[in-house]
Amino acid sequence: MAKNIQAIRGMNDYLPEETAFWQRVEGTLKDVLASYGYSEIRLPIVEQTPLFQRAIGEVTDVVEKEMYSFADRNGDRLTLRPEGTAGCVRAGIEHGLLYNQEQRLWYVGPMFRYERPQKGRYRQFHQMGAEVFGQQGPDVDAELILLTARWWRALGIHEHVALELNSIGSLEARARYREALVAFLRQHEDRLDEDCRRRMHTNPMRVLDTKNPDIQALLNDAPVLTDYLDDDSQAHFSGLCELLDLAGIPYTVNPRLVRGLDYYNRTVFEWVTTRLGSQGTVCGGGRYDGLVEQLGGRATPAVGFAMGLERLVLLVQAVNPDFAAAARIDAYLVAAGDGVQREALRLAEQLRDAMPSLRLMTNYGGGSFKKQFSRADKHGARVALVLGESEAAVGQVLVKDLATGNQETLAQSDVAARLASILG
Numbered sequence: 001m002a003k004n005i006q007a008i009r010g011m012n013d014y015l016p017e018e019t020a021f022w023q024r025v026e027g028t029l030k031d032v033l034a035s036y037g038y039s040e041i042r043l044p045i046v047e048q049t050p051l052f053q054r055a056i057g058e059v060t061d062v063v064e065k066e067m068y069s070f071a072d073r074n075g076d077r078l079t080l081r082p083e084g085t086a087g088c089v090r091a092g093i094e095h096g097l098l099y100n101q102e103q104r105l106w107y108v109g110p111m112f113r114y115e116r117p118q119k120g121r122y123r124q125f126h127q128m129g130a131e132v133f134g135q136q137g138p139d140v141d142a143e144l145i146l147l148t149a150r151w152w153r154a155l156g157i158h159e160h161v162a163l164e165l166n167s168i169g170s171l172e173a174r175a176r177y178r179e180a181l182v183a184f185l186r187q188h189e190d191r192l193d194e195d196c197r198r199r200m201h202t203n204p205m206r207v208l209d210t211k212n213p214d215i216q217a218l219l220n221d222a223p224v225l226t227d228y229l230d231d232d233s234q235a236h237f238s239g240l241c242e243l244l245d246l247a248g249i250p251y252t253v254n255p256r257l258v259r260g261l262d263y264y265n266r267t268v269f270e271w272v273t274t275r276l277g278s279q280g281t282v283c284g285g286g287r288y289d290g291l292v293e294q295l296g297g298r299a300t301p302a303v304g305f306a307m308g309l310e311r312l313v314l315l316v317q318a319v320n321p322d323f324a325a326a327a328r329i330d331a332y333l334v335a336a337g338d339g340v341q342r343e344a345l346r347l348a349e350q351l352r353d354a355m356p357s358l359r360l361m362t363n364y365g366g367g368s369f370k371k372q373f374s375r376a377d378k379h380g381a382r383v384a385l386v387l388g389e390s391e392a393a394v395g396q397v398l399v400k401d402l403a404t405g406n407q408e409t410l411a412q413s414d415v416a417a418r419l420a421s422i423l424g
């Protein structure tokens with residue numbers, strides 16, 4: 001017999017049990033975004049490969065090793081998006097959304113990276129992110145951080161995430177720092193691995209991003225970028241810190257935080273947790289004032305972040321499992337007897353007309369009352385509505401509260417009011 005075809009490694013199915021949780025999480029996140037006046041933008045999953053090469057940078061993990069790229073039937077080089085910012089900037093330029101305008105945008109959707117799958121790291125994963133264009137002051141950097149802090153509170157995980165913050169300054173400041181860093185790395189070249197040795201020449205800042213613990217230890221003695229910051233970036237950074245202090249958001253300045261993509265400048269930040277092993281970064285972002293111009297638009301200040309939904313969901317499940325405890329349906333309509341099924345369909349539609357937010361599931365295919373009640377349980381119903389031949393004949397229905405066991409027989413026209421009082 002032929003072997004069953006399976007899903008691609010690192011690309012997950014999200015089954016109905018999980019999607020209920022996901023929907024609640026996403027709904028909460030979207031409500032908070034709306035409360036800050038941000039608008040959704042929806043972008044293609046496939047873009048031209050050079051977009052990511054130019055935006056993210058040639059010498060980065062993502063572009064060197066992680067992109068899913070292919071030639072389409074015309075021979076065009078295409079890539080499944082590994083992140084959302086490049087496409088967002090591309091769209092902003094293409095549709096004239098950016099120049100001399102202010103935009104506060106968010107997106108959500110799947111991203112693709114060829115990585116070694118493990119808990120919290122997948123090949124298809126989902127990010128929700130926000131991007132703000134047209135504002136150069138630190139107040140909008142602070143707003144994005146406050147927005148994410150509000151997310152964590154709404155999800156009940158705020159005690160399990162910590163904010164790390166840094167400024168990586170201007171291009172010129174980084175060029176000066178780069179020289180000092182390369183000089184240091186040359187002195188210790190024998191202790192670098194192959195990857196870092198190569199990066200020392202191509203993109204030395206990337207060495208700071210290494211996951212090799214021996215090299216991380218070595219880097220403790222390396223020069224720090226903070227000492228090379230330009231005055232404007234310094235002022236921007238202290239402005240941001242002051243706003244966060246005022247808002248009561250605790251943070252740690254981490255001078256080694258540089259982030260993995262080339263387009264950042266000035267502010268960079270990450271929200272990290274100790275609850276997810278080595279996949280501890282839940283959300284990361286920063287300023288990218290040069291990217292719009294670099295992709296062919298007119299210079300536009302910009303700042304944004306991306307949050308990994310799988311890691312967020314894992315964290316909510318670990319520290320606040322009640323968040324998704326809500327029943328999946330409110331009521332289950334048990335129907336048995338001659339000609340009753342037709343009546344059940346009619347009653348269910350009538351109840352949905354009367355109560356648009358009611359989640360009501362109707363039993364199909366018959367079965368004993370016992371069997372139907374166990375289906376009601378399995379679907380997590382709070383209430384069972386029972387329609388047998390005797391009830392159907394006189395336009396009544398039995399309403400049973402499955403939490404308390406209380407039940408009563410009512411005229412069908414009174415059921416909506418009774419349901420409303422049970423369900424609160």
Ligand code: ATP
Nearest residue numbers: 115120121122125260281282283284306307308311
């Ligand atoms: P890491 O250092 O863990 O590889 P990153 O710096 O590559 O993360 P970003 O590019 O900043 O991550 O993406 C933002 C967020 O998206 C991450 O903080 C993480 O929550 C999530 N993320 C990134 N890569 C993956 C992945 N392969 N699987 C699941 N989530 C991911």
Ligand code: MG
Nearest residue numbers: 061062115260
């Ligand atoms: Mg990565």
